[in-house]
Structures are given as C-alpha cells and as structure tokens.
Amino acid sequence: MATILVVDDDESFRIYLVTLLRQAGHTVLEADNGQTGLDLFTSAPVELIITDIFMPQMDGIDLLAALGDHHPRAKVIAISGGYKAMNPRLTLDMASSFGAIDIITKPFQAGTVLEKVSKALESTDSKTERES
C-alpha cells in the first residue's frame, strides 16, 4: 500500500477518490489546488500524485511543470473532463507532454482508477525513487 496525494478543487471528485483509495488500503493526502499539493508533496513521502488539470490558483499543468523542474521522479496521473469545449483527450495529451505517466478521463469508473494506480505504483522506471 502507498501514500497517494489527490489534488482536485472539486470536493465531490476529491472525496470520491479519497474514499476509493482509502478503501483500497492506501494512505491518502488531499489538496484543493496545485500549490497546496506541491507543498504537501515536498513535506511528505508521497509515492503517487493524482491531479485534476483545470483548477483555480495553480492548475494541474503548472503543478506538473513545477514537479518536472524540481522533482522529476515524481509519478503523476492526470485527470480531467476537458475544458472550454476542448476535447478531454487533447487536454490529457498536454498533461502527458508535461510528464504525467498516465491519464484518466472524467467521468471515470472506480475500477479504472484502481487499475491505473496499481500499474503506476508497480512501475519500476526511473520515477520509482523519490529524490531526496
């Protein structure tokens, strides 16, 4: 089981993900914007971040960019329903280009989330070890 950080400004989705991941046995931290998420990440041993893309203050792309600059080994799954009539796929492709290792489209199924989380945690690429 792992420590996972959920970043989403929408309380409903945050509660959904937190509930789901805790039921699966993970320790879950939560933040309602990218900046709080970044602060939590730098102060706790987080193994995986699940972040929404469109949020006020620091959004998911800014969070990915900040992590890429200072914590390049951080594992991030991006999640979005698309914005401003933009195809959610394009939004998430953008997240991938900023370093997200996987993407989830809203609306999602719990099984999909758990499967992608397991896959991300099991991956043993260069992002497995957190930099000190």
Place this chain on the structure above:
Amino acid sequence: MNTVPEYRELTDLQKLNEMKQELEAGFSTVLRHYQAGILHRPERIRQALEEQDAERVAMESHSLKSVCRQVGLMPMGELAAQLETMGASGCLDQAEPLIEQLIASSVQGNHELNHFCNGTTLPRPFFEKGD
C-alpha cells in the same frame, strides 16, 4: 394544447448502480457530496451570469458538467457543457434559458438521486403528459 413536457428520468441508473457497487460502504457519503454540487452550482452559474462574468460561468459550468456526468445525470451534464462553451466564448446572450433549465433539472435530478440512495422508487413523475 398540451404544453407540459413529457416526463423522463434524468438519471442513468446503470451508471449509478456501477458506482454504488464500486464504492460499497462509501457510496452514500460520496453521493451526498455530488448532490451538494448538483444543487448549488447552478445558482453559482446564475450569479456569474448576472455579473456577466463569462470566465466564471465557464469554470462553474465545467465543474458541474463533470459532476453530473459522473453520477449519470447526462442531460444535465449536456446543459452544463453548453453553458461552459458559451462562457468560454464570452457570448452569454443565450445563457439565461439554459440556466433556468439547469436549475429545474437540478431539483429533479437531486430528487431522483435521493430515491436511489434511499432505495425507494419515485412515487410519481414530476411531470406527466396530459397533467
């Protein structure tokens, strides 16, 4: 002439059942949070429209769209998507009737979700053809 709209349920019950099975004990708590969004966000969108704040109309509608689609309120999600597009384009001329529809849908949708959560069937449609 009958002007009362034909009743149709707004909720995709299959989607909701899947969510219930997946979340098990946590389902009721999670659904209550979604219901809060469904009830309150349309009013926030209306306030943003009154202030002619197109960006806020887009952001609030974006959030509502995702919330509705997650719990199977697809027609309401479509209304929110249309408002999101209007807000993003900065053209809010046609937004008011959509918001009125959205508010009416939120009441009906919330009613349906309550019945689902309580394990009861709807006592009668909100609108019946020929009422």
